[in-house]
Amino acid sequence: MRQKQLWLADKLSPWADALAPLRGVTGSERLHYRDKACLSADWQDGRWLLGLRKRDEIIDIPACPVQSHRVNQVARLLRAHLPAKARFPLAYLAQSGAQTTLVLKTASQPSLDWLTPSLSAEFERTGVEGLWIHLFPSTGKRVFAKNHWYLVWGRARSEDRLGLIHGPAAFSQLLPGLYRQALDQAQAFLAPSANDGVIDLYCGHGSTLQRWRKTGARALGVEVAAEALKCAERNAPGADLLRGTCEHRVPQLRAWRKAASPVASDQPGRRLLYVNPPRTGLEPGVRTWIIDEDRPHRMAYLSCSAGTLSRDLQQLCEAGYRVEALTPYDFFPFTHHVETLALLRRIN
Known part of the structure; x- marks a missing residue:
């Protein structure tokens, strides 16, 4: 400071x-405050890494002390349940309050057979209210495109701690x-x-x-x-x-x-x-x-x-x-x- x-x-x-x-x-207000996060994703040695990209390397952050418990729990669930990159080309995990977006580097909708009712219930227990798939084959420096957003579970809007309605790509102060x-x-x-x-x-x-x-x-x-x-x-x-x-x-x-x-x-x-x-x-x-x-x-x-x-x-x-x-x-x-x-x- x-x-x-x-x-x-x-x-x-x-x-x-x-x-x-x-x-x-x-x-304690200085910890676990980041309920909006954008984590780079990569598949290495048979597992998903979710964290910070530094050049061509992903620094995995399994339990970041400034990310909210919800963000850390969502990342933990995805590491455990997502299929391999060949089936599910995840590029980013983007969390905006209670809305979760999986940004895929593809134009084709992959199978969502991994999203079982029991996993959906686990997402709900973390406080997630909406799960989105965003197809963006050119994702990289630009995380999001305008089109091809698909709500695959839950509802499309949530209310933040200021009582404001927001969607999956909204920015609000943390x-x-x-x-x-x-x-x-x-x-x-x-x-x-x-x-x-x-x-x-x-x-x-x-x-x-x-x-x-x-x-x-x-x-x-x-x-x-x-x-x-x-x-x-x-x-x-x-x-x-x-x-x-x-x-x-x-x-x-x-x-x-x-x-x-x-x-x-x-x-x-x-x-x-x-x-x-x-x-x-x-x-x-x-x-x-x-x-x-x-x-x-x-x-x-x-x-x-x-x-x-x-x-x-x-x-x-x-x-x-x-x-x-x-x-x-x-x-x-x-x-x-x-x-x-x-x-x-x-x-x-």
Whole structure:
């Protein structure tokens, strides 16, 4: 945790006065928290290995101390019951909460005669609610494709510890209590109300959209994953949703802002923005739209890369924004990953 704080202090040094101490969890909460995992698979010496791929080698992880007990138990069952690779070309085991996906490097559906009623009952005892087969002959650096998902047992949707509906490829933060703190901080700063319009970029399955809608604010979410948007429809009723990359949806963002702004009002709403981009940070076209056109009154930016966050903050500050707070969150204990919530206010 100290290494993470020093790393952030270096990468975010222009805003040192705004950088808060790293928030994290303690004790047993730092163990067995990863209920979302993607394990590489390979068949060697007559047995399945499930773990981390390092170049051409699979490092088997039979009982990882940061993976949830459910993930470890599912991996144990698969090691014991899956047929050999020649019959079942498994490339990845992907666990997302109560949803399990077996990614196969083939275009043909293999036999599922190994999935007996007794094995299904064992999966159920681990807390698995849905078991999927995903056929993707080109799987490798890209784990998932858009099509060829088959639910072979159980149900297609589950509810996470925040009460949100999710599917087999959903991403959600792994420490719900700590994540709730970050959402509380972002909401308190943005303070959306019924007159405001909140644009939520990279919105996922709607955990933040749900919050904005509960305040009565108008909300628009943009997400590239179709499955995530289907869940967002259920998690954030009344939110407007767009599928695609945020950069490609700038024309629709512009039109939504125009339509959502009352022509005449005694209390015109504020433009608010929440973003949670991937490690690459904001797309160039999105940065340009924020700086040159939208110019939201307040902005909350949850970043998983201090490097790209620093780049984006520099440009936003040059365009008339002030960084009010930088709060790091240790969402991934015992790894080098750290996320930072940046709160920005427009000053001119």
